[in-house]
Amino acid sequence: MTRTQITLVQIDNYGPWTVTPEPRREVDLQTLQSRLYADLCQQIGREGGYVFFARFDNMIAVTNGLDWADHELIQESIANRYPVSVSMGIGTGTTPQEALAEATGVLQTAGSAQDGTRTEILGGDVLDEDERAAKGVQVAHFDVIDVTGTYTDRVDAFETFIAIEQGYAALMRYMYGQHDSLSFFVGGDNVIAVCPDLPASAYEDAIVHVSGEVGVDLQVGVGRGASAHDAGMAAKHALEECRHNGTRVERALPADD
Template identity: 85%
Template sequence: MTTTQITLVQIDNYGPWTVTPEPRREVDLQTLQSRLYADLCQQIGREDGYVFFTRFDNMIAVTNGLDRADHELIQESIDNRYPVSVSMGIGSDASPRTALVDATEVLQTAGSAQDGARTEILGGEVLPEGERTTEDVQIAHFDVIDVTGTYTDRVDAFETFIAIEQGYAALMRYLYEEHDSLSFFVGGDNVIAACPGLSEPSYEDAISHVSGEVDVDLQVGVGRGSSAHDAGMAAKHALEECRHNGTRVERTATADD
């Protein structure tokens, strides 16, 4: 059974800030968002977590292994170096979707994302160290089969982008609605999903759904671990097995197996 700890990171009062005292240049906003995301990737990654940009003003992290003090240090670091602060809601559940719902409710209960008085909220309960296991997190790493030969070297870059985005959208919705999983585009042709304890046939069904809906062929490596990093590395090893064996789904318990 999985127990995924999810942290919702939300920039405080970001909408009003972008137009106060007058609208800020879009290039400056994009720069700030990308730097903040990169910074959070580094800080959360240092503790073996993963963070995904989603809408940039809202970012979702898999934070198994990070305690409340770790979250507080990240908030303090952001506040010291950026013109904006961030609030964080934490939730844990066998279902990543439910964990995110709980994390979101923490921030929504504290006040609106555009409430200037709601700043640096930190709420929700972290998973106690004594309740952690080596199989808490299941990560699935998807990519497009032969993306270079099928798209990159054959059609223009924007048509390739459309195909990848369509595949991602179909997969994201299917895994969310059918299996309570959270899927994130991470660049190139790669999608990483935080999943509950899904079986191999469930992944095969997801791949078949995407192929039938948008004609994009996927393969996936699946890994388990005590943290996003451990599970993600195991998933990367499993994905390499897919490429080597010509299979669609491979599973690895740990990156060392």
């Protein structure tokens, strides 16, 4: 059974900071946001976690391999090196949706994202040792079939961008609404969904739905592991199987599944 640990990372009091004492240069904000994201990717990734940029001021991480001390260290390191600090809410659940709702509740209960006195919150529950060792993360790596031949080499780059974003929007809504899964665009034509235990038919239905709604054709590899990294690598290999076999859905799940 999946048991996902999700960490919501929120930049403290960021809205007011972006306009104090006057609006800050947009390129500087973009640089700060992308550096902070890259930094978190590296720090969370070192422990096998994944972090997604989401809205950049709110980033969502799958942190099954990270304990309380790991979170504390990351938070301290960010505050020491950036002009902003971050708060972190941690939640766990049998679905990613449930875990994120819990993580969000931790920060919302502590106060507003735009409260200058609510800074560096660290709260919530982490998985216990047994749960951390279990293969509790399911990752589905979706990509567009032949994006290069259908879009990149044929149509205007902005038309391609719109098509990919529409596919992403249709997929993220479907996977969240139907399957309590959290899907994130990760670049190119790729979307990574963090999912609970789902049968192959759920992924097939999602692909049919997106194709019917916005005409974007997807394939998906699904993996399972003790960390997002392990599950994600298995998913990438399964996606290669799709390419090799010409199939839409391939799953690489542990033998005891």
